[in-house]
Amino acid sequence: xxFIAMDFETANxxxxxxxxxxxxVVQQNKVVDSFYTLxxxxxxxxxQNIHIHGITPEMVQxxxxxxxxxxxxxxxxxxxxxxxxxxxxxxxxxxxxTLDRYGIAAPRYQVIDTVKTxxxxxxxxxxxxxxxxxxxxxxxxxxHHNALADSYACARILIAENEHFGEARIKSMMKLSKAG
Numbered sequence: 001x002x003f004i005a006m007d008f009e010t011a012n013x014x015x016x017x018x019x020x021x022x023x024x025v026v027q028q029n030k031v032v033d034s035f036y037t038l039x040x041x042x043x044x045x046x047x048q049n050i051h052i053h054g055i056t057p058e059m060v061q062x063x064x065x066x067x068x069x070x071x072x073x074x075x076x077x078x079x080x081x082x083x084x085x086x087x088x089x090x091x092x093x094x095x096x097x098t099l100d101r102y103g104i105a106a107p108r109y110q111v112i113d114t115v116k117t118x119x120x121x122x123x124x125x126x127x128x129x130x131x132x133x134x135x136x137x138x139x140x141x142x143x144h145h146n147a148l149a150d151s152y153a154c155a156r157i158l159i160a161e162n163e164h165f166g167e168a169r170i171k172s173m174m175k176l177s178k179a180g
Contacts, residue, residue, distance in 0.1 A: 001162045001170070002027045003082035003112070005155035007147040008094040009053040011060075012046040015090075016097040018066055019045070019055050022147035023076060024155040029162060031155055035073065036148040038063040053145040067102035077107040082174065086130045086154045088113035092177050110174050114157045117173055121165050133157055 005024040011017040019041050025033040040060045050056055077083065077095075085091035088111050096106040118125070118133045125136055130153055134141040139156045143149040162170055 001029055001082075001158070001167050003084050003155075003158065004076045005084050005151045005158065006091055006095075007085060007150040007154065008091050009055060009145065009147050010049060010094060011041040011043050011055075011057075012049055014043065014097075015094045016101045017041040017043045018094050018098045019049075019060055020053070020147045021066075021069065021073075022151040023073060024148075024151040025076075026155050026159065029159050031152070031159075034148065034151070037069055039069060040065050053147075065102070066098045067104065070099065070102075070104060074107065077109045079108050079110070079176070082110045082112060083177075084112040084114055084154055084158050086114045086133075086150065086157070088115070096178065106178070109177050111177050112158065112170060112174050114154050114161075117161050117170060118157065120169075120173065121161050130154065130157075 003026050007022050008018050009020040011019040018039050020038050023035040024031055038060050040063045045057050092111055099106045115128050118128045122136060125132055130150060131141055131144050134153045137160045139153055141149060141153045
């Protein structure tokens with residue numbers, strides 16, 4: 001199965017405040033590449049968000065804004081591409097609203113939410129948070145809420161589910177993202 005796992009961290013409660021992004025590229029169920037960047041959201045940071053992910057305003061002040069990052073990653077977001085995220089509605093909306101903030105039309109792409117797949121395939125877990133699902137599948141997650149670590153964990157969850165339950169069952173839970 002070929003897909004991209006993505007994870008955003010945000011500066012505050014606003015979905016258009018992306019301050020980091022990671023992508024993990026999977027081809028034939030193997031991780032083949034990754035991308036990580038801090039992003040200058042040009043917005044205030046909330047203390048609660050800093051506490052969660054550890055990214056501070058000082059860390060992003062000289063980093064690119066999302067409109068500068070987009071040309072380097074837009075090729076991963078096409079109608080034929082599969083993008084996965086753990087709690088995908090959050091990450092998809094961060095992408096859409098951040099692009100909208102810069103006047104960039106949001107693309108359409110296929111989305112698989114590993115929260116949804118883990119609820120389907122691992123119903124007896126006490127919850128379906130990323131750290132819980134990762135632990136249940138023996139997937140390392142050393143720096144939870146670091147976008148790259150979370151993207152790797154998400155990718156490995158979908159790889160494990162694909163190997164165990166089959167691509168057809170996973171793809172039956174796929175949705176097309178909303179256009180911007």
